[in-house]
Every structure is written in C-alpha cells, then in structure tokens.
Amino acid sequence: MTLDREPTVIARTVTRLVVPLILVTAVALLFQGHNLPGGGFIAGVLTVTAFVLIYVIFGLDYLETELLDREPSVRYETESGIVREYGQVFALGLAVAAGSGIAAIALGYPFLTQAVAFVEPLPIYGYLEVASALAFDLGVYAVVVGALLTIVAEVGAE
Amino acid sequence: MQPSGTALLVVLALPFLGAALTPLVYRVLGERTAYYAAAVAATCLAAVASLYGTEGTIVVEWIPSYGVELAFYVDGLALLIGTLASGVGVLVFTYSGGYMHGEPGQLKYYATLLAFMGSMLGVAFAADLIALFVFWELTSVSSFLLIGHYQDTESSQYAARKSMLVTVAGGLFMLVGFVLLRDAATAVEGIDSAYRLSGEGSMIHHADAMVDQLRAEGLFVPVLLLVGMGAATKSAQVPFHIWLPNAMEAPTPVSAFLHSATMVKAGVYLVGRFRPLLLTDEWTLVFGILGLATMTVTAILAVGASDIKELLAYSTASHLGLIVAGYGMSSYLGAETGAFHILNHALFKAALFLVAGIVAHEAGTRAIDELGGLAEDLPLTAVITVIAGLGMAGIPPFNGFYSKEFLFHAVYETAEQSVADGGTVLWWALPVVGVFGSVFTFLYSIRFVMLFFGEKPDELGEVHAPPWAMTAPAAVLGALALVVGLGGVTGTFGVHLGPVETFVESVMESSLGHGGGEHSFSYYLPTEITPWLIMSVVTIGVGAVTYPFFDRVRDGVRAVRGVAPLRANWYYDGATETLDRSTVIDVVQTGHLRTYAIALSLATSALTLGAYAAASVSLPALELAGLAPALLVVLAVAVVGAVAVAAAPSHISGVLTLSIVGFMVAIFYILASAPDLALTQLVIETLVLVIFLLVLDKLPAFYGTVDKVRAGRDALVAAAVGVTVTVTVLVSTAATPHDVIAQYLLTYAGVPEVHDPIFVDAGGGGNVVNVILVDFRAVDTLGEISVVAMAALSVITLIAMRERGETQ
Numbered sequence: 001m002t003l004d005r006e007p008t009v010i011a012r013t014v015t016r017l018v019v020p021l022i023l024v025t026a027v028a029l030l031f032q033g034h035n036l037p038g039g040g041f042i043a044g045v046l047t048v049t050a051f052v053l054i055y056v057i058f059g060l061d062y063l064e065t066e067l068l069d070r071e072p073s074v075r076y077e078t079e080s081g082i083v084r085e086y087g088q089v090f091a092l093g094l095a096v097a098a099g100s101g102i103a104a105i106a107l108g109y110p111f112l113t114q115a116v117a118f119v120e121p122l123p124i125y126g127y128l129e130v131a132s133a134l135a136f137d138l139g140v141y142a143v144v145v146g147a148l149l150t151i152v153a154e155v156g157a158e
Numbered sequence: 159m160q161p162s163g164t165a166l167l168v169v170l171a172l173p174f175l176g177a178a179l180t181p182l183v184y185r186v187l188g189e190r191t192a193y194y195a196a197a198v199a200a201t202c203l204a205a206v207a208s209l210y211g212t213e214g215t216i217v218v219e220w221i222p223s224y225g226v227e228l229a230f231y232v233d234g235l236a237l238l239i240g241t242l243a244s245g246v247g248v249l250v251f252t253y254s255g256g257y258m259h260g261e262p263g264q265l266k267y268y269a270t271l272l273a274f275m276g277s278m279l280g281v282a283f284a285a286d287l288i289a290l291f292v293f294w295e296l297t298s299v300s301s302f303l304l305i306g307h308y309q310d311t312e313s314s315q316y317a318a319r320k321s322m323l324v325t326v327a328g329g330l331f332m333l334v335g336f337v338l339l340r341d342a343a344t345a346v347e348g349i350d351s352a353y354r355l356s357g358e359g360s361m362i363h364h365a366d367a368m369v370d371q372l373r374a375e376g377l378f379v380p381v382l383l384l385v386g387m388g389a390a391t392k393s394a395q396v397p398f399h400i401w402l403p404n405a406m407e408a409p410t411p412v413s414a415f416l417h418s419a420t421m422v423k424a425g426v427y428l429v430g431r432f433r434p435l436l437l438t439d440e441w442t443l444v445f446g447i448l449g450l451a452t453m454t455v456t457a458i459l460a461v462g463a464s465d466i467k468e469l470l471a472y473s474t475a476s477h478l479g480l481i482v483a484g485y486g487m488s489s490y491l492g493a494e495t496g497a498f499h500i501l502n503h504a505l506f507k508a509a510l511f512l513v514a515g516i517v518a519h520e521a522g523t524r525a526i527d528e529l530g531g532l533a534e535d536l537p538l539t540a541v542i543t544v545i546a547g548l549g550m551a552g553i554p555p556f557n558g559f560y561s562k563e564f565l566f567h568a569v570y571e572t573a574e575q576s577v578a579d580g581g582t583v584l585w586w587a588l589p590v591v592g593v594f595g596s597v598f599t600f601l602y603s604i605r606f607v608m609l610f611f612g613e614k615p616d617e618l619g620e621v622h623a624p625p626w627a628m629t630a631p632a633a634v635l636g637a638l639a640l641v642v643g644l645g646g647v648t649g650t651f652g653v654h655l656g657p658v659e660t661f662v663e664s665v666m667e668s669s670l671g672h673g674g675g676e677h678s679f680s681y682y683l684p685t686e687i688t689p690w691l692i693m694s695v696v697t698i699g700v701g702a703v704t705y706p707f708f709d710r711v712r713d714g715v716r717a718v719r720g721v722a723p724l725r726a727n728w729y730y731d732g733a734t735e736t737l738d739r740s741t742v743i744d745v746v747q748t749g750h751l752r753t754y755a756i757a758l759s760l761a762t763s764a765l766t767l768g769a770y771a772a773a774s775v776s777l778p779a780l781e782l783a784g785l786a787p788a789l790l791v792v793l794a795v796a797v798v799g800a801v802a803v804a805a806a807p808s809h810i811s812g813v814l815t816l817s818i819v820g821f822m823v824a825i826f827y828i829l830a831s832a833p834d835l836a837l838t839q840l841v842i843e844t845l846v847l848v849i850f851l852l853v854l855d856k857l858p859a860f861y862g863t864v865d866k867v868r869a870g871r872d873a874l875v876a877a878a879v880g881v882t883v884t885v886t887v888l889v890s891t892a893a894t895p896h897d898v899i900a901q902y903l904l905t906y907a908g909v910p911e912v913h914d915p916i917f918v919d920a921g922g923g924g925n926v927v928n929v930i931l932v933d934f935r936a937v938d939t940l941g942e943i944s945v946v947a948m949a950a951l952s953v954i955t956l957i958a959m960r961e962r963g964e965t966q
Contacts, residue, residue: 029837035924037833039931045841052848090947097940100560109918112936116922118915119548129909131922136939139902140932147846147950154957156852 007057022050025066030141034129040137044144052152060156086150095141100135112136161232163510166283169240170206170230172198173276180269192255192627194270199247201273206240206279210661215285215357231285231356234664238497239282242504243420247275249508250415250629256627257411267307271412274300278420281427285360287336287353294388297421298325304416305408320730324401328391332428342371342381356431366433370543382436384492386444393425394475395482396452396885397726399459402475406467410515413467418474418507423500426481430496430669433485442488442572446588450569452476454595459600461708462715465524466514466609469602470507473550476599477503481839483592484565489575489788490566490670490677497665498681499561501658502642506546506558509635510606513543516624516632517609523618526605531614535621538629540610542636549639551603552596553698557643560681566592585910593693596861600701605708609656718852756875770885778892779884789829796822813850817843834927880959903930 026046033039054063061072064082072081101112114136120127186193209232218228251271277300280293298321336353341359343352354360356955361368362704373377389395394402405417416422429445441803453476460472481503484495515538517532518524549556552563561954569588645655663679670677704711722728725793737743746753799818806812820843824924827836885900907921907929919927931939 026780033925033928034922034932037837037925039925039928041931042834042837042841045838049844049848052845056848058757061753073702087950087954091949094943094947097943101936101940112933112940113918113931114921115223115916115918116909116920118913120915129922131921133921133929133936136932136936140939143947147946148194148948151953152849152852154953155849157957 006046011057015053019050019053022046022053026050029081030137032035034133040140041144044141045148047101047141047145048148048152055152055156061149071135083150083153086146086153089145090150091142092144093146095138095139096142097136097139100139102133105134159212160214161193161209161216163216164355165205165208166216166230166232169202169209169244169278169279170283171277172202173203173272177269177272177276179262180272181265183641184265184268189259189264190255191264191268192258192662195250195272196248198272199251202235202275202279203241203244203248208242209237215354215360217888220286220289225289225352227285227286227351227353227757228289228358229351229354229401230283230289231360232283233356234661234666235427235430235497235668235889238661238665239420239423240279242423242500243275243278243282246504246508246635246642247271247417249512250411253512253515253628254409254411256377256625257519258409263307263309266303266844267409270300270303271415272415274304274421278424281424285354285356286351287340287355290355291333291336292408294332294392294424295326295329296418297424298322298329301325301405301416301421304412305405307408311407313404314407317401317407320407321401324391324398328388328398331384331391332388335381335388337924338377338384339368339372342375342377346371355435362435368435368510370439376468378436378438379440382440382444385432385436385915386448389425389482390448391425391426392428393422393478393482394452394456395448395479396455396475397729399452399456399472399475400726400730400935403463403468406465406471410511411516413471414508414511414515417471418511419504420814422474422478423504424486426478426496426500428503429482429485430493430500433493433496433669435903437488439488444649445482445486446569446572447486449479449481449486450588450595452479452589453483454479454598457595457598457602458715459719461598461605461712462719463602464526466517466529466606467511467524470510470514473599473602474503474507476595476686477507477550479595480562480565484561484568484699485669486569487572489568489569489571490666491564493666494662495561495564495568496669498564498662498679499558500665501548501662502557502561502639505551505635505639505642506556509542509546509632509639510550512624512628512632512635513539513546516628519628520622520624521618526609528615528618529609530612531545531610532609532616534609534614534622536623538633542632543607543610545636545640545643546606547603549643551600551698551701553600554683554694555643555647557639557646558705559643559694560646562596563690563694564681566693567688570689570693578601585779589689589693593697596697597700597704600697601705601708601711604701604705621668645743646683649680650685654680662818663814756783756871759875761876762825766882766886769887778888786829789826792825792829796826809854810843810851813847813854815842817847818848832880832927903934907934926952 012091026043029046030040030043031037031038033043051063058066064070064072104113104115105111114131114133116132117130118127119130180191180195183194186547187194208617213233214231216230216232220226220228254267254271258267261267274297277293277296281290281297284293285291302318302322305321306314308314330667340352343349343354343361346361346364348359348364348367349361356362362643369378372381389486391398402417402422402500406413408417417855433441449801456472456475456479460469461475462579463469463472477499481496481499483490484499486492487495516536517529521529521532523529545556551559566589567722569592573585573588577583642655644656644660649655659680663677666677666679719725796819799815802815803812803819805816824839827833827839900904906919907923907926909922909924910917910920913920913922921933923929923933
C-alpha cells in the first residue's frame, strides 16, 4: 500500500505514543481475561491493531528496518523474512493450545480439561490464582496475532 | 468365528494412512515409492488372509442420531473382493515400479492408487448402506483421478469426465434405492438397524419379510432397477459400457487394477451381495438379460477393436456381463458361476493387462495390426499370454472354461425350468445368446494370443526384454490361473484343489442367502455328455471354424459400429455437447462471482424461509415499548447508518458508514451489559475497517452509474437475505431453552466456596464468558483458532505462492 503523501507529523507522533499503550492494554486484557472482560482473542486482535497502525503510518518495511534493524524481506517471499516469522507464531500458538489439551490427557483427564491452582500465602497479593486455561489462552493469542498479521502483511504488500 | 477387529482396522485404515504418508515417503524413496506401496498392500493382504474362515459383523457408531453406523461384515464374498483388491494391489504396485519409470506425477499416482485400494476394501467389507455408498463413491473419485493421470491430454480429460459422469450418476440412482430400502426396513420387525445390509438382524437376514414389505409398498421393482443401475454403470454393462474403453487412457497398471480386477468388480459385487435379498423372477429377468446382452454386445465390439487395451476393455465388460448373468440365474448354479468367475476373470484379465503393458512398453505400439510374432523376443510373456488367453477363451483345461461351463449349465437349467413352468419359448433365447456371445469371446481371445505368434512385421523394431518388476507380477497371476485350471484336471481324478474350492464355496454362500440350502462346490472336467457340454463344444467349434475369417468378421463389426445411432457413445457425446452449447450455460455459468452469490443467497433464503413455513413457525411479537431510551437512540443511529451505507456514493464512504452500524452494535452490547462482546466487536470493527481500506485501494473509487434492472435485482436479493436473517434472529431468540445449561455454567464457572489448592472440577474464573471459551467449550475455540490459522495459510498460498505454479 502506498500513500500519495507522507502522513502528517501529528499522525506519526500520536502513533509513537499510542502503540505502546495499545500493546500494554492488550497484554493486560490477556491476563485479566479469566476474571474480568478480556481474553486471548480480544488481546490478539488489539495487538494486531497496534501493528496495523505502524504499517499504515510508517509503511511496511518500518518494522524490519527500524525496530528489528535488518534488511526488509522480499515481498511475497514466504520461505524467510517477517511473514515466515508470523507463520511460526501462529503455528506455535496452535501447538500450545492443542498441547495444553494433550497435557490434560497425559494426566488422565479428558482432552482440554483445565485446572486452577491457588498459590498462597504470598506477600502483598495474599494469594495468586493460576489457571491452566491461561496456557490455552496464550495459544489463542499467538494464533490470532500470527494469523492476522500474516494476512495484513500479505494483503498490505499487495 | 467372529472376525478380529484389529485385522479389519488394519485392512481399512492402513491404505488411507499409507496414502497420507506417501508425500513424505516419496521425498525419501523417489521412484522406489512403488515398493513402499506394495508393502502396504502386502500388509493388507496379510490382514485379509488372517480373516479367512471368520464371519460376522463389527459395528462402530458413526452418526447415531440418524441410525447410521460404520458396520463391517466379513464373509466369503467380502474376503474374495478384499483379496483381489489387496493381492492384485501388491502385484500392480510392484509392476508400477517398472512401468512408471520416468513418468510424471508419480507422487499423486501412488497416493491415489493407495486411497483407491482402501476404498475398494471398504466397499468389500461395508455392511451399512451409507458406508457402502461412501466407499463406492470414493472408488469413483479415485478412478477419475487415475484415468486423468496425464492431465494435459485432451483424451485423458474426456475419458476421466466420462467415467465420472457415468459411474457417479449411477451411484446416485443407487443411493435413492438405498434410501427406499431403508424406508422398507424400518417397517420390518427384527431389523435392528435400518441401514444394515448384511449380518445378524439385517435386511438380508430377513430377506423374505423385506421383499414382502417392498412389494406391499410397490417399491420392489423400483429398488431392483435403482440398485441395478448402480451396478450396471460401475460394471460397464450395456449401454453404460462406453466409459470403460476410454478409461484405458490411464497408465496400464491402473487399467489392470481398477478397470479389470477390482473397481469394475464393485458392480458385480453389489449384484452378488443383493442377490439373497432381491432374488425373484424379476431379478432373473433384469440381470439375466442385462448380463447376457452385455456379454454378447461387448464381445462383438472387442472383435472390432484395433488396440490391444481397447480389446481387453471390451472383453472385461463382456466377462462382467457373464458374471452378472450368472448371478441373475435363480438356482445355486447362478451363485456358483458368479463367485467362480469373479476369481477366474481377475486372474487371467489382470495378467493379460500386465502383458498388454509389457507389449506397449517394449514394442512401442498397441495397435493390433502392427504386432505379431512377439514370442521370439518375449518368450515368458508369451507363455503367460497363452495360459491367460486360453482361459479367457474358455478352452479346457484353462480356468475360464469351468466358470463358463457353470454359466451354460445355469442358463440351460433356468430356461428349461421356466419353460416347464409354463413360460414362453423365448426363455430358450438365453442359452442361444450365451453361446452366440461366447463365440466372439473365443475369437478375440485367440486373436490376442496370436499377437505372439506368426510373422513378425518388419516395421516392428527391436523389442526389448522387460524388467523383472514387470514380468514377475504377470507371471504370478498367470501361474495362479494355471493352478486353478489344473485343479479342475486333478479334480476329475478325485484330487481336488481344496483351498480354492472351499473358498469359492464360502463366496457362493454369501450370494445364496438363507433359502439357498447347502451346496458344496467342486469343479472338474466334464465326464459325461450334457447339454451344457455340447454348448461349450459348439462355441469352440464354431469359433475355430470362423477364426480363419477373423479379418472379415472384424470388418463387418466395424461397418455396423460405424452406424452412428447404433453406438451408445453417439448418444453420450450428443447429449454432453448439446448441453455445452446450450444457452443455459451462458446464464448459469457466467464466471462472475455475483452470479453465484445471487444463486447461493437466494437458495439459502428460500430454503430457510421454506423450512419455517413448512414447520409453521409463528413470528413473536416485537416489544419495542419496554426498551430503554438509550437503546432506542443507539438502534436509531444504527438504522440511519444502514440507510447511509445503501446510499453511499463511493466505496470509502460506504465502508465508513458501515462501521457506524458496527460501532452502534458495540454500544448496544455495552448497554446490554455484555462487556466482552462489546470489546470484541470494537476491536474487530476497527481491524475490519483498516483491512477494508487496504483492499479498497484496488477498486475503482466510485460505483459509476447503475442500470435500473440490475439495481432492482440486487435490492430483491438483499431484501430476501435481510428478511431471512431477521426472521431467524427473531425466531431463535424467542425460543427460551431450558436454563439447565446456563445454571450449570454459572455454578461451575467461578471459584467454589470450598476448594483445594488445585482443582479441576470448576472453571475458577470470574468471567463466565471467558471460562466458557477456554474451559467448557475449549474444543470449539480450538476449532476456531484452527480456522483462523487456516485462513492465514490460504492467504499465503493464494497471494504469495500464486506465481510459483505447481512444483513437483
């Protein structure tokens, strides 16, 4: 995607400020999802919006040249480069989600049975609730982020 | 004895598993994948062999709510077809190792061939009508792929389409027959599962009650014809024989495997399987006439053939006709004929096909006129051809003789019986036609054998010796055919070929049914003069006298064949070409996405609304009065947004106004206290907006002028879809399900008041929606994220890899 003119300074500055905020919000949503509104899917989509903002304002190569400090990958090249990495992200996510289910089988429960553990006592917090569903949710998050970014990067390169 | 479930699982699952693993194996082994496939087939053969002597049903639930099960039944007939599929499979895969050397698309070839073998084994062992139908169609699909192996040749495409059209259409007739059968079975007492064909408590078990029930409903003849249609198309019976000669476009191992030994046997298998259920006078009439007509017509066509594979193709159809005719005859002799000839035909015909492959491969031509005197260069192949060819001709003591003798016996007895019972003299036409057709069988068989003798034409260049991978399988089949033939000679002196006879007897029993009584099976050379022996003598005598005039007979056949309206192909080509040219195609298949979208949307709407009307669903009353003012405002803005979308002059403004609707929906969720839904809606709306804008870059900025007719049509379609969705939402939300599920979820989603440090019986989360997503319905979520991942993969494939083309 090529814009006819450069984005304004306002847009660029706002993006620089907003992207970290969005990402932090996304992570917060991911972790609080078990007890409050949020969850892997929403957090994933929100993360993607942050990336999309970067793509739209700074162009497709910005991520690789400025943030990762390397040569931008060749368009339509799926064997290497950033699309390949996105692919690895969603593949890994799928593996984590399915693996968390298989772990339950290994422990003698039906596929995808989730457990909850309360770790107490802890200083300050008092107790910490650890849900195995979080592993599953992380998988969901990774799949959503990887898959949507693949789509955006490919369609955007068009 | 009850068959072992493990062995059956190996038989049915291994070929498909093997097919799935072929791409990996091919990377490692390359062309030697042939031997991997042969090993898979050999394992299946061993598993089938371990099932010998067992009989019984194995049931696995499949779709319990519809009473559909994966039921498998093991008996003689199933084992015969299973042995052929896996046994000939081993030989054909080995042969392919030599034949396919340097050919394109081997990976696809072996994977499809393995999948075919699995489907064929499924057909053989399926006891449930639905399972049978599924495997049946799978064989058609794999046959389509294999016939079209040389994708770029026009004739391969034509042949593949033709076989698909004929066999799949026939399969659909058969499916209707199956549904009617099921309908009748539900009314018969004692049938546990209405789709079960064979085994305890099945249709065949209660054959008499089934026939009575079918007759009472007036469905007997329709069912007979519908099932017969399936069998006739699959087994290339006249007038559906037309696809088989074209199918010879496939590589020769495929012809030997699918189009002589196994897939075309599916049709006769069906006849043999349904025989105990439907055997009546009508049965004899339908299948007797069908079989004998096919046997005669295609034998005549085989004489007119100019290509060795064409000759073998017609001859295959002719022998399948013989088997069908045998099963058509009412006495136990009929079952005997069918059972024995399935075995004999598979042995000699597969051997001959492999020979044809060797000849084509080494001599470089398949034209009958260009071949001769091959015995000089291919001595072993010549011996195999003599054994198999004389068996095909029905000359004693080779194997085909005995089964043909059984057919003559069965036909003669049926005719005699029917005339004695007061039938017309026309019944005597059966034996006469049988002999008449067999004369032609004799002629073409001898012609094929003579390719190896006589003068070698000068144009025929050097003929190389074939690799062992090609001769060995043919030799094995030839040797087996010889052993079966010699078994009859020793049988005359009281030394019977025990295993073969017991096996054929068990196959025969499968087609006899309960009323058939006990019949043991043995075969031997005739020791006394009988009418059926005279029929054989006449056949061979007339054949031998006519053979010197073979060329004239052939020219005569070709002259008759030249008359267009006499050829079934003329009708097939005429019909398909007319369809191709007709204007219907221009309206229905425009190649524009919008045409298909309209058809799809209208059909969905019509079906949904029709279903509501049929179930006389009443619309709930709208209660707008009780809504909060804030909600009303939000909804009103959404409606305004929706109207604005329709009125938007450009794509950009259209998308922007569309997102007004989306954001209003999100606010609606917030007001309805559903924060999770609102969050999701918001982020998705944002993302979709951005993606839309990315794509819009490619489209023209403005819609341009729209012509009135098209706008009206689009409005109509949109209105139909809108009404359907609205009605669906109203109807489905008006229904209040039991809140058992809701109560369960609420109870178990949170942290229980008393709990261990670690517990698994509750969700332990305050957000019920999320606990449902990641815990209670986690499998759904797993499915959804798989879809998301798959969408990304499709995008990669469609966009990034489109330039690459096929890499093999």
